[in-house]
Amino acid sequence: MVIVFDLDDTLYPEMEFVRSAYRTIARQYGRGLLPAMLAAADPREAFDSTGLPVSDVIGLYRNHNPDIRLPWMSLYVLSCLARTGHTLGLVTDGRSVTQRHKIEALGLARFISPDLIMISEEVGEEKVSGRAFRSIMNRTEGRGAYVYVGDNPAKD
Template sequence: MTVIFDLDDTLYAEMEFVRSAYREIARKHGRELLGPMLDAPSPREAFDSTGLPIGELLPIYRNHFPDIRLPWQSLYTLASLKNRGHRLGIITDGRSLTQRNKIRALGLERFMEEELIFISEEVGCDKISGWSFERVMELCGEGERYMYVGDNPMKDFVPGNRLGWETVCLINGAKGENLFSQDFSLVAKENRPKCCVDSLTQLLGFDSLKKL
């Protein structure tokens, strides 16, 4: 089976990246800025708390090499799936440099096939367009089975559902700090995932993901 993952708030908690950016901003512009940024309820308000121009902060936020780690649940699940013979990849929205830095910092290259990593800025369209999903199917073949694992019901499962993929939502994978709502009442029924898990390790019990 080919298993494609979302990146932010699925394989790791995106707020860890955000806090890494805050620390980098504080290193460059003053340690006294860190406390107010960490206390702010959102990145926008954190930036406002510094009193610095947003044009000086955004490049640091987007381009710094983040101090982030892969949670054990992700590490164990990815290693197990790869050892079972499944093909793994990523479809994520975002800027190329930002997302590539995250992938490198998390050590995901050891699990993911490079040709199955799709970043919206690199391919010229976001995930909801479905292009990256269709490209995965072209690369892996018509007889293959496909799964997409994400966290955002507003967009993560739309193309996979349309194309007949198994779609799985990780609930509260960021331990209450998900940057996007997981309120399924806000999306149409046909755009909801086919199933939900509380931990990525639950994927290992799926019949479709047992050893090939």
């Protein structure tokens, strides 16, 4: 069986990435910025709260090496599935550098072959196009049923 996962808010809570980015911004520009960013309703509001040029903070946000970990339940599920012979894959929307940093920080290479990791920017289309899914299906032909696990019915 081939089991493909979404990344953000499926394998780990995306808010952990956001908080990691805020901490990186605060280390770069002053720790006093962190409380306002953490209290913000969304990243745009957090960036505005810094008083810095948005281009400066968004660059750090997108390109930092995040301090994130797989929750124990995700780690357990991935370990069990891999150990029992299932083929695992990943399909995620986003910028390549940002998603690659997340994948590395979470240690997903332990479970997922690089050729079964599809990032929308690298594929050239958003997940909803189906191109990434078809690519994984073609690469895993003959390995049984195909299942996708995600959190957002509109995108997954």
